[in-house]
Amino acid sequence: xxxxxxxxxxxxxxxxxxxxxxxxxxxxxxxxxxxxxxxxxxxxxxxxxxxxxxxxxxxxxxxxxxxxxxxxxxxxxxxxxxxxxxxxxxxxxxxxxxxxxxxxxxxxxxxxxxxxxxxxxxxxxxxxxxxxxxxxxxxxxxxxxxxxxxxxxxxxxxxxxxxxxxxxxxxxxxxxxxxxxxxxxxxxxxxxxxxxxxxxxxxxxxxxxxxxxxxxxxxxxxxxxxxxxxxxxxxxxxxxxxxxxxxxxxxxxxxxxxxxxxxxxx
Amino acid sequence: xxxxxxxxxxxxxxxxxxxxxxxxxxxxxxxxxxxxxxxxxxxxxxxxxxxxxxxxxxxxxxxxxxxxxxxxxxxxxxxxxxxxxxxxxxxxxxxxxxxxxxxxxxxxxxxxxxxxxxxxxxxxxxxxxxxxxxxxxxxxxxxxxxxxxxx
Numbered sequence: 001x002x003x004x005x006x007x008x009x010x011x012x013x014x015x016x017x018x019x020x021x022x023x024x025x026x027x028x029x030x031x032x033x034x035x036x037x038x039x040x041x042x043x044x045x046x047x048x049x050x051x052x053x054x055x056x057x058x059x060x061x062x063x064x065x066x067x068x069x070x071x072x073x074x075x076x077x078x079x080x081x082x083x084x085x086x087x088x089x090x091x092x093x094x095x096x097x098x099x100x101x102x103x104x105x106x107x108x109x110x111x112x113x114x115x116x117x118x119x120x121x122x123x124x125x126x127x128x129x130x131x132x133x134x135x136x137x138x139x140x141x142x143x144x145x146x147x148x149x150x151x152x153x154x155x156x157x158x159x160x161x162x163x164x165x166x167x168x169x170x171x172x173x174x175x176x177x178x179x180x181x182x183x184x185x186x187x188x189x190x191x192x193x194x195x196x197x198x199x200x201x202x203x204x205x206x207x208x209x210x211x212x213x214x215x216x217x218x219x220x221x222x223x224x225x226x227x228x229x230x231x232x233x234x235x236x237x238x239x240x241x242x243x244x245x246x247x248x249x250x251x252x253x254x255x256x257x258x259x260x261x262x263x264x265x266x
Numbered sequence: 267x268x269x270x271x272x273x274x275x276x277x278x279x280x281x282x283x284x285x286x287x288x289x290x291x292x293x294x295x296x297x298x299x300x301x302x303x304x305x306x307x308x309x310x311x312x313x314x315x316x317x318x319x320x321x322x323x324x325x326x327x328x329x330x331x332x333x334x335x336x337x338x339x340x341x342x343x344x345x346x347x348x349x350x351x352x353x354x355x356x357x358x359x360x361x362x363x364x365x366x367x368x369x370x371x372x373x374x375x376x377x378x379x380x381x382x383x384x385x386x387x388x389x390x391x392x393x394x395x396x397x398x399x400x401x402x403x404x405x406x407x408x409x410x411x412x413x414x415x416x417x
Contacts, residue, residue, distance in 0.1 A: 023348070026402060026406050083304070084305075103406075239300075
């Protein structure tokens, strides 16, 4: 989640740390040092990040080819690199990316250049309705309410209240056939290393928040999981757990995370 | 290179059984390093990549066109195949072919051809990887300049 340190290359930034751990080059020495500290405390983190990032193209395919959405609004998008949603959606789909980080937005616009039907705006994912009502977004959605929303890999930067408000607001805003794709990050933050990681992120200006699956389900209400349910990343990709027995202490539910398509309850 | 290739054609013999064995070794090597891959190479693509690699190898042993392999290496870098994956893949290929053909007479020309293949693959990969790094650096720089100018 971008913070006030975004444009300051002398302070580590969580977004750039994330990029480095994913093998990108949109980062600086200060970020790489912070990332190595994070990696030391949580050696499994790069694998975990890859697992949820690998889902993006699946989301694009599922939402557009299978479920027929022609508009995707993605929040806290990060860099729209070649693997991102727009490269795998059905032709004619409008993809609207957003991020709070102005550098990310500028960078994203350059990557996208004039890619048809793909847009990138600066916005705070915690205020989805303000964003959706902005004239530039409305000009694209044309008051369309059947939209697929995506919050992927952002839950740890959001408080309970924020997640619940996002869920409520989007539920009220969208029509009955809308979907919200969400990645849920569990974690046992009470371990010694867990405290250390939270402190590291706090120094970067970000508070981390983790929850159990039942807690997430409660926060998403009135949205519910569709028939695919809450799928672990291991199930999603058909791989064995990347966690060692030692790592398992961090993940009391035995998985690195879940992905879900939330729909409106009957 | 061509002379070497002509000589090798007579000695190389990768039956479909050999190809299946080789594909298995590539798959295993790539699975071990799948977490080095970036986003366009999720786990489910690994099998397809390994099979494609075998098809390219067989074609190369037949025709010896290193430019195609060089371009293939570039594509793999752009798609996000990890550095560890490509090194493991080249190593598995080299060892795999050697195990298959080392009992045959005159296997050295074939191994030279295998070297040509892995060199072309790795060279292409590294060229594209470096290009991508430079492009990302430039974009980062320009994005920062524009952001600070705009703010």
